[in-house]
Amino acid sequence: MKVYPYRRLTGNVSWRVVSAQLKAEGEPWEDVESKYLSTIERVVALGPNDDRPDWVQARLRLRAELPAKAVNSGDTWQDVRVVAVLTERATNTRTAVELSPVAADGRELTGELYLHRCDLLDRATLAVHVVATVDGVRGRVISTSDVEWFVDVIETAPSLARELDVKLLGFDSGASRLRRFKDSPWVVDTTGRLPAVRVNTDFDGLEGLMGGDGGNGAEKTVRELLLTQMCSDVWTAVFHSAVGDLEIEEDGTPLFPHGWQGEVLRAMLPDVYPDRDPEDALREVHAARMGSSAAGWGELQPRIHFAASKRAGVPRTLSTTIRDLERLTQGDDA
Amino acid sequence: MTDRPSHLPERLALLPNAEAAEFLTEGLLTGREDVQSLKLNRVTEPLPHTDRRGELLPVRDLAEDAMAYCRAGGLKATQADAWLAPRLHAALRLTRREAADPGFWNYLSLGVAPDYVIWRHLSDTKVAADRFRGQYHKQSFARLWWAAELFRDGSDYSPVVTACANQDIMNTALRMSVINHRPTAQAIVRLVAKSVITTGREVNALMGAVNASAATLMYDVIAPDVERESRPLLDWIAEAEYARQVSRQELPTGPEEEPAPELSVSALVDYFSDLFADAPVRGREDLEGTA
Numbered sequence: 001m002k003v004y005p006y007r008r009l010t011g012n013v014s015w016r017v018v019s020a021q022l023k024a025e026g027e028p029w030e031d032v033e034s035k036y037l038s039t040i041e042r043v044v045a046l047g048p049n050d051d052r053p054d055w056v057q058a059r060l061r062l063r064a065e066l067p068a069k070a071v072n073s074g075d076t077w078q079d080v081r082v083v084a085v086l087t088e089r090a091t092n093t094r095t096a097v098e099l100s101p102v103a104a105d106g107r108e109l110t111g112e113l114y115l116h117r118c119d120l121l122d123r124a125t126l127a128v129h130v131v132a133t134v135d136g137v138r139g140r141v142i143s144t145s146d147v148e149w150f151v152d153v154i155e156t157a158p159s160l161a162r163e164l165d166v167k168l169l170g171f172d173s174g175a176s177r178l179r180r181f182k183d184s185p186w187v188v189d190t191t192g193r194l195p196a197v198r199v200n201t202d203f204d205g206l207e208g209l210m211g212g213d214g215g216n217g218a219e220k221t222v223r224e225l226l227l228t229q230m231c232s233d234v235w236t237a238v239f240h241s242a243v244g245d246l247e248i249e250e251d252g253t254p255l256f257p258h259g260w261q262g263e264v265l266r267a268m269l270p271d272v273y274p275d276r277d278p279e280d281a282l283r284e285v286h287a288a289r290m291g292s293s294a295a296g297w298g299e300l301q302p303r304i305h306f307a308a309s310k311r312a313g314v315p316r317t318l319s320t321t322i323r324d325l326e327r328l329t330q331g332d333d334a
Numbered sequence: 335m336t337d338r339p340s341h342l343p344e345r346l347a348l349l350p351n352a353e354a355a356e357f358l359t360e361g362l363l364t365g366r367e368d369v370q371s372l373k374l375n376r377v378t379e380p381l382p383h384t385d386r387r388g389e390l391l392p393v394r395d396l397a398e399d400a401m402a403y404c405r406a407g408g409l410k411a412t413q414a415d416a417w418l419a420p421r422l423h424a425a426l427r428l429t430r431r432e433a434a435d436p437g438f439w440n441y442l443s444l445g446v447a448p449d450y451v452i453w454r455h456l457s458d459t460k461v462a463a464d465r466f467r468g469q470y471h472k473q474s475f476a477r478l479w480w481a482a483e484l485f486r487d488g489s490d491y492s493p494v495v496t497a498c499a500n501q502d503i504m505n506t507a508l509r510m511s512v513i514n515h516r517p518t519a520q521a522i523v524r525l526v527a528k529s530v531i532t533t534g535r536e537v538n539a540l541m542g543a544v545n546a547s548a549a550t551l552m553y554d555v556i557a558p559d560v561e562r563e564s565r566p567l568l569d570w571i572a573e574a575e576y577a578r579q580v581s582r583q584e585l586p587t588g589p590e591e592e593p594a595p596e597l598s599v600s601a602l603v604d605y606f607s608d609l610f611a612d613a614p615v616r617g618r619e620d621l622e623g624t625a
Contacts, residue, residue, distance in 0.1 A: 004550060056564065083555060087511070091430040092470075092484060094514035095562060096554035116564035118429035131552045139556035141549075177356055177377075191351035247469075247509070250538075 006134040007076050009143035015064035015084075015128045017149055018110075020044055024053035032058075038158035042149045045158040052156075060113045060151070064099055064128055070143075071106045077132035077142055082109050086151065088124035089258035117153065124151045165196040166230075168210065172202040188234050190241040194260055197230050221324045224317055231312030238264045239304055243285055253279075254286040271307035272300070336362060336452045338394075339371035339445060345388045347378035348437035349445060354467045357444050363461050365452040369444050378441060387427045387574040390446060396421055397447035399582055411454045415478060416498040420491035422475065423482035424586035427574045429567065430483065439476040440467050450474070471509040484513050485523055488593040491585050493523040500526055502537035510541060512548050516594040517557040521602035530607060535616045543613040544606060556605070557598035566590040 016039055020032040030053060036045045046058055064082050071080060082099040099111035115124070130143040152158070171178040171187075178198065181187050185203045189196045201207040209223055242261035246254040256262040256278075266278050273281040287293035288300045309315065357374055361367030381388045400418040404411060432438065443451050443466040451474045455465040464472040470480050481504060485497040497503045503526060513519040522544070525531050531540050570589035580586045 090434040092514045118431050118564050121431050121434040131555050139552045
């Protein structure tokens with residue numbers, strides 16, 4: 001709970017991305033089909049695909065609604081403005097735009113935010129703040145909407161959760177660093193832009209099993225189980241690599257990393273420490289890792305494992321698998 | 335000592351993080367061994383373009399000249415930053431999207447100029463691995479490029495020289511997202527240039543205060559920036575096809591973007607000066623309060 005030295009606006013500011021347009025070099029603006037905007041997932045997907053130009057610039061139309069008290073507050077807040085800010089940590093990009101009131105009552109506002117393809121790598125975050133003059137001080141943030149949108153310039157489907165990047169390749173015949181894993185069915189790579197699984201096609205029969213999506217009931221069942229197990233491996237590896245490389249503030253507070261590592265930690269920590277808020281949980285994990293807390297790093301492992309397998313859906317898939325196996329063997333008996 | 339790589343291809347390349355790990359040997363980090371450059375160039379990926387700005391030799395020459403410049407002038411290795419940052423930025427001509435690929439920087443540090451990294455960052459007996467492969471504010475070449483990108487004022491690199499001449503700005507301010515707002519970055523540089531802040535403790539105190547204040551005050555509103563345009567940058571990148579090597583004497587010229595609005599920068603200079611006056615600086619006596 002933060003304490004502010006001035007009156008803040010309670011109640012939420014609702015807002016959304018209404019529509020998007022793209023512009024290719026030397027071409028007019030083109031509308032982005034509404035299927036690329038998800039109001040439920042709060043993602044705009046602007047990744048390249050066949051029916052889309054190779055765009056250089058995008059334009060998002062935003063709409064926000066202020067609570068009534070924001071505009072009739074008497075003298076509490078003057079010069080109330082709504083500002084949308086797009087940020088991407090990977091490119092240190094920050095773009096702010098002020099929205100303008102649609103009608104005289106000033107409660108509904110719209111605006112257009114422009115972004116450039118060459119400024120963005122992957123996923124930018126879009127947030128909305130309400131700013132006012134308070135006690136004579138200009139530019140005070142009196143409210144920040146708890147709704148954030150993502151602008152994704154890689155994916156073509158507007159989805160918050162990203163598909164796991166699974167690549168099939170031969171370890172024995174491929175890059176030298178994979179050769180030492182040639183007897184391993186798969187390895188997890190957490191050093192890239194997104195976590196990835198490399199599946200070893202030199203492992204006899206694995207390619208047929210993983211590559212197909214048909215097969216008989218037993219093959220399907222095993223494939224599901226394997227995928228889930230891979231996911232669980234990925235989340236464990238991702239968690240470890242994210243906490244292994246934390247930026248530490250001068251006072252010893254660990255900071256959430258940028259990009260997907262941060263997202264993963266935020267998603268998993270509630271399962272590692274159900275009774276703590278994420279910042280607190282991160283401090284605890286960091287302390288355990290550095291050996292400066294009562295709970296050692298060893299004690300933490302089952303919790304991390306639990307959070308990873310829960311995230312990967314191991315319990316659900318395993319119980320389905322066991323049921324399927326029962327059915328298959330019943331079929332054999334009949 | 336780690337030396338110039340024995341194999342230097344014609345073009346720069348990308349060395350993904352996963353591939354880079356193998357070359358970060360104890361022998362390299364202690365400056366005793368060379369990088370196995372033939373092996374390294376077998377696991378790189380080509381740049382996604384064939385522009386002239388992808389040529390390797392101009393970048394290699396710059397790193398060598400930065401070392402020569404310091405040796406000739408009897409300067410410390412840290413003083414290479416202010417000389418190299420604007421020139422590296424002007425030689426590479428990257429978009430931010432390109433600069434966000436760690437593979438690009440891994441290749442510069444391990445494939446092009448590992449000897450520079452050792453020369454610049456060897457302290458005690460070892461260079462930290464993140465000087466070769468690390469975050470943008472730590473990696474030896476990425477930190478220079480990003481310092482130039484975030485502190486330049488449109489086409490003017492002189493604020494970059496001021497920022498990079500101060501190691502505390504490089505170590506503290508560069509990693510803070512508050513400087514992604516151009517007028518904020520320019521105001522901070524101006525306070526350094528005017529010697530309002532000089533010591534490391536003062537830089538830390540100022541940055542702490544600027545950061546804390548940004549939680550309740552929106553600098554974008556009290557000090558607006560101009561709308562960002564990509565055209566000047568893309569034109570500048572296209573010019574790389576026939577541009578000369580960057581001058582070793584004169585400061586280069588960046589993309590013809592509009593500078594940060596003067597009104598906004600000076601408003602923040604005033605505001606930050608007040609913040610700094612009230613900020614607790616470790617070791618600074620609070621003389622006003624005792625009168």
